[in-house]
Amino acid sequence: MVRPHQLLHSQREPATTRPAATVLLLRDSPLGIEVLMTRRSLTASFAPGAYVFPGGGIDALDAASHSQALRRPTQSDLRLTQAIAAIRESFEELGILLAYRADQSMANAQDIDHLDRSQPFTAQCAARGMKLAADQVFVLAHWITDRDLPKRFDVPFLVARMPEGQLPVADESEQFEPVWVRPDDALQRHEAGDFFIIFPTIRTLQRLKPFANVQAVLEACAVNDEPLWTSCPRAGFLAGKEERYMEHESPYGELALTSPDGQIVHHLDWQSHHPVSLLKNVQRLTAPNPGVMTGPGTNTYWVGDPHSGYIVIDPGPADPDHLEKIWRATGGQIRMIVCTHSHPDHSPGAKPLQALCTEQVGGAPPILGLSSASTANAQSQFKPDRELAHGEILKLAEHSLKVLHTPGHAANHLCLALLEDGLLFTGDHVLNGSTTVVNPPDGSMNDYLDSLDLLAHECQVHQLEFILPAHGYVLGFAQQAIAQLKAHRLKREAKVVAAMRALPHGTSEEWVAHAYDDVPERLWPVAARSLQAHVDRIQSMPPGNN
Secondary structure, three states, X not given: OOOHHHOOOOOOOOOOEEEEEEEEEEEEEOOEEEEEEEEEOOOOOOOOOOEEOOEEEOOHHHHOOHHHEOOOOOOOHHXXXXXXXXXXXXXXXXXXXXXXXXXXXXXXXHHHHOOOOOOOHHHHHHHOXXXXXXXXXXXXXXXXXXXXXXXXXXXXXEEEEOOOOOOOOOOOOOEEEEEEEOHHHHHHHHHHXXXXXXXXXXXXXXXXXXXXXXXXXXXXXXXXXOOOEEEXXXXXXXXXXXXXXXXXXXXXXXXXXXXXXXXXXOEOOOOOOOOEEEEOOEEEEEOOOOEOOOEOOOEEEEEEEOOOEEEEEOOOOOOHHHHHHHHHHOOOOEEEEEOOOOOOOOOOOHHHHHHHOOOOOOOOOOEEEOOOOOOOOHHHOOOOOEEOOOOOEEEEOOEEEEEEEOOOOOOOOEEEEEHHHOEEEEEOOOOOOOOOOOOOOOOOHHHHHHHHHHHHHHHHHHOOOEEEEOOOOOEOOHHHHHHHHHHHHHHHHHHHHHHHHHOOOOOHHHHHHHHOOOOOHHHHHHHHHHHHHHHHHHHHOOOOOO
């Protein structure tokens, strides 16, 4: 866990969330699913003028009305209360009634005409012998309003099929202009500027697009009565504009690290001109070497402060301007230079950076790491001033970096854990936004997977929460990210096995076409390297294990 005194910004307690419920009323059309949306009042305190799904706050009567609703056997009390609230709000705002008559048929327009939208809802339904159709309402998603907003809600997004024979009629106080719209059309209209929708609505509509019909949505939600996703978004600035992100999106972890309480203060633009502060004791400068293999560029990090001096991690290529920026940003107070491995976008800058520091007190900083193995190619030769032992601690005042040997991407790869702040510097072993290439003979898939297991263990032991990769933004949920990466690798390996069985005499190019059919063809030559690593691992297994 990050030490509070290392955070860049004073923290404040986000506003308390209020329970609410929203329902997506769906119907099938010849062109696909349509969803019912309405425009909020221009004077509303939350999202004024936005097109939304009907819904509102959960009140005490919703929780007290369980006996007036039919429920599924798997539907918990919480989900039942939420469904009742959604049914009530649909009626109050749009005059839509999700209820059964005494004969178990669905309520119709005549039933609706006998109810007063301004009077207690469930009591009126009970008086007419109707039961709420909570068993037909399923949870799709769970949204928690962003931490930076002054008014926040904890709200399930529920789904239900629109009852036949009913027409939406807005209450003209909270909701206006009910409209049936296909998710894709709503998103396109929003982009065009004539259909304002807020972030959770945008993401929900995007997630609806792949479903062929309403039944497919309901069946997906009915599997375990739990949301298909849960999110409390975070926001930062990109290209001068405020942008929001969900947990699975690349910038989320960086925003969580730099502003845990959700204040919108961090700029996400890649910087090769000046360093980006991630914590008071951690800065990043991205080398100006973007490309297919390097993403936005190679990240150089330094850990420390003006009093302790700094440990520089991965000085990058031998780019004089990049190295001078590191030297100037650290005031030349570099105590150690560590290379995670010997590849040409990571280690060549070490010697020139060391030379820039020759005038510092105590002499030039040592270059630390692991020597390149005999399997390394000519462009990846590296020999440090001192070899780092697995498990040793690099100590710099109040900053402790634990060395972890993690072969796989390269035979001499290592990672570093900043123990006091729960950070893991992973070099190329774990990336954000892509998977690393494992290129034999210097790379080994067996070693790579074993090293992932090691990192997962270290995350658990030392409560490491954030991953700082050599390419891409900071990753949050470190243990989860490593588990997902290993699962992805094993899933890819299963596809390699399938390709080898389907084409036992096939070439590497043919196997790549089968095993990496979800990867752009232009990347297949690169993918072929990792495929060979998988093949080597598969062939090393005892018979019957592959």
